[in-house]
Amino acid sequence: MNEQTTITGVDKPAEFRPLPKVRQITWDDITRAFRAGLQDFHTAPVYGLTFGAFFAFGGLFVVLCASAFGMSYLSYPLAAGFALIGPFACVGLYEVSRRLQTGERITWSSLLATMWAQKGRELAWMAFVVLFVMIMWMYQVRLLLALFMGFQSFASLDSFMDKVLSTGDGWMFLIVGHFVGAALSLILFSLTVISFPLLLEEDRDFITAMITSVRAVLTSPVPMIGWGLVVTVSLVIAIMPFFTGLIFALPILGHTTWHLYKACVVSEGEAQ
Template identity: 30%
Template sequence: MPSSPFTPPAVRTIGLMRPMAWLALAWRDMARAGWSSFAHGIALAVLGAAIVAMAHHRFWLLAGALSGFLVVAPVLATSLYALSRALERKETADWSVVFKTWLNWQNSHFNKWGNDYWCMVQFGALLALAATGWVLTSAALITLLAPVPINTPLEFVHHVVLAPNSWLFELWLALGGVLAAPLFASSVVSMPLLLDRRISLWQAVLTSWRTVLANPVPMAFWAALIMIFTLLGLGSLLLGLIPVIPMLGHASWHAYRDLVDASALPAREAYSEPYQPRDKH
């Protein structure tokens, strides 16, 4: 028997202010999950601090590295989605959920690039590649076009952000936006969907784009909120990332649940045996 054709999940439309409800639900999840949630923010703040330490006197690299680090945040937040899913199912949301989310694939996935579970890591690899490309592009742009060598944050502000008769900062932001917009559209619901349902990588990305196209204004508002909270986290000597990262991760799960009706797709049970596709003959 041939396998049934893929039916795309339904995409819902939402009101402009609905992202605020996702943030409120995220705080509830953070309070219920406790340290297993906040530890994600601590880990990423430490990672950000390591990036700052390594590139402290090379701000031309630091600017791209920190923004590139945020590109892969949807993948790093995978276990936050799993915690919110466990809470939604009235299951225990603790460290066991975090560890099993990251380590379960090692149990019996031999063909790593062929198995459907590995598509989440494939997506992470693509985001990491995009982040690396942005780091190199950002570094090359600032190094080649800045009037003087840029080694510190103050030099970046003085010679790039506030430089008179220069469009370097605007060009840098524009290039960042060109990268960020399609990445946001590709990832806004992809990772929660891949975690929750048995769906291919490209089907998940297509669903994410359909979600953005169906809700352009609310999704632009959601993207602005993500940017604002992220900048607040970075601007507070990275300490603000401790609550911001889990908040945005849990909120992204609720965004997925509001925007996509994936009930017709087979569930990807949290810690089940590997999925065996049906015989096509």
């Protein structure tokens, strides 16, 4: 057989796509993103308030379920863990900001269709990553409870807090628990702060999205981690009044994150 014979029916290798380019940002970029997020919320408040209210109701429902099953002492870690799924809950808000930026018409049908379409895309895998971290957080809470508090149950949240705040073991549980929670939050923030909006806008795999997100944090560590602290403090304050603060905090943070993503990452259209 001639060595020059062409073999047909063999798929061509997939075209190589370089990683998205990441820009270095400053506090000024954070400020501009926040202002743009506030403007998006002001322009389309109904969507932001609806997503915020739905998320707030979900958090309250989780905590009430824990109380109903006699596990009210898990209310605080459950509330903290529930806040971890914020990036996924903001997908609809990212789409609102994207449409406002491109001048596309915003309707509930178009938003819900876009969100529903993500179930078969890479964004669904990112949701699994977030869920896995939340499960790890709750596992660590139970492990730390066993280590510092023993295998005991608490009749109410008040009795649990009394035990935590009045004993040395309780204080050690709080200190170590918050340290572990901060570490998990930093890891999840680094993996998701850019990945969710990137996957919504571009056809990328979730591994590439997570790598890009981590690169964005490493490229601008001070402003990015500073923004992560702002998000954390805002969510803590918003959760305290029975999650009602999330109605306003979630949409503002979500819209801001979209504009922060646009400041950090050079899209394929811009690169060309």
